[in-house]
Amino acid sequence: MAVNGRFDRPGAEVSVVPAQVNRESNAPIEVTVVLPCYNEQAHVLAEVERICVAMDASGLQYELLAIDDASTDRTLEILRGAAGRFPRLRVLGFHRNGGSGTARRIGTEQARGNIVVWTDADMTYPNERIPEFVRLLLGDPHVDQVVGARTSEQGSHKFLRVPAKWLIRKIAERLAGTRIPDLNSGLRAFRRDVSLPYLRLLPPGFSCVTTITMAFLHNQHDVYYLPISYARRSGSSKFHFVRDAYRYLLQVVRMVMYFNPLKVLMPPSLLLLTVGSGKVVYDLVAHPVRIATNTVLLLCAGLIVGAVALLADLIVRSRIDWPPGNRS
Structure with a gap:
């Protein structure tokens, strides 16, 4: 049954409009999948279905928290319309665009699961493998985060992006003192209670994934890297090479400055x-x-x-x- 609710938090950068919330039962939630969405109307329904089918087959108790970041297309309308088909789907809608980092931070704060999964809605990540990430955490209490390490690069500006990301990753490895196969993968699962002290450090943009990786590594939380495939994205990319590459590098230095x-x-x-x-x-x-x-x-x-x-x-x-x- 779908009900309307409002989610208010002190200090949030964005206001949250009433969201549809689906609560199937009082059974404890093990996993919350946070799915930021911005102008994804052409494929967001297929991504929701792919995630729900995989999670339903896994037997895990979960919720899918889809966050519309003030899309200018029909993304929010499609998500709310899908609530009847997918009882585990919960939808939040922002009044104004806050960035993927803001969506992930608020999603993690609102998560009811002990394990939180971050992923994207652009069909690039193998979201059917999310249960595998979760089971790695459930099976090993010493691992606090599982990151999908991409084995190929399918993003835009490939000839510039690959060497730039390699350089930033090497700088991060040098400063963090450990090997990092993928610094800014958007697919990861982690323990919510471990992440809470670091959520206030998350920037609003794409570099939030870099931040959570560096925060875990600098505080001696074990991070496991699981090789994954990476597909060409559906729709147009929101990545801006010069601006976002600069932000990635700046965020790496900022996080090391914060901890060491x-x-x-x-x-x-x-x-x-x-x-x-x-x-x-x-x-x-x-x-x-x-x-x-x-x-x-x-x-x-x-x-x-x-x-x-x-x-x-x-x-x-x-x-x-x-x-x-x-x-x-």
């Missing part, structure tokens, strides 16, 4: 101090009792960056990450 600023700031500080010290020796040999102005600037810059690194590290170590709802 010494890894970002101390190397340039030591480099500046080393070059400056070498320049001091050169100046004294070439021009006795005279140190050049640029040498002094190098040393001062190295000391300033080093001081900021130590101060940032002190702030990180003294910070208390209050769980959501328990902040004083």
Whole structure:
């Protein structure tokens, strides 16, 4: 039976319009599949059906939380019309576009399942394999997140996108100190209770998937990578190469700064101090009792960056990450 409800949260970037909610029974929900949708009218129904068929066959207790991000087409109308066919479907509709990161954050907050799955509605990810992701989490209590590692690249701007993503991934691996087969895969399953302290860190755009990966890795949560295929998307891509690649890189550096600023700031500080010290020796040999102005600037810059690194590290170590709802 479908009923209308409203979902209000303090501090949310977007308002949420009344949404259709399907509650089949009082049985506990094991899994919540969060499906952000934006202008997906041509294929969103096929994606909902594919997910529901796979989850129904798995025997898992689940809900499918489809979030319409203020689509300008008939996506929301189609989703609400599908509620009668799919009793596990729950629909939220935003008043204005908030980005996929906002949709995923709010979806995770509203999830009733202990395990949350993120995926896309553009037919690119093998969503029929979602039960496999969930069972990996259920079968191994030490794993907190399962990420679908794509074995091919089918996105737009392929010749620019592949090397750019490779470079950003290598930077992330260097800063995180671990191998990351796929940094920004949109298909993943994780434990909701583990993710809650990090939801406030999620940016509104595509780099939210990068953020949740880096947050888990930096806090010693085990992440398992499961190889998956990746199909050509249906509809038009919302990815903008220059803008989103810049955001990915910026978010990687931001997350490392948040958890371990010494890894970002101390190397340039030591480099500046080393070059400056070498320049001091050169100046004294070439021009006795005279140190050049640029040498002094190098040393001062190295000391300033080093001081900021130590101060940032002190702030990180003294910070208390209050769980959501328990902040004083």
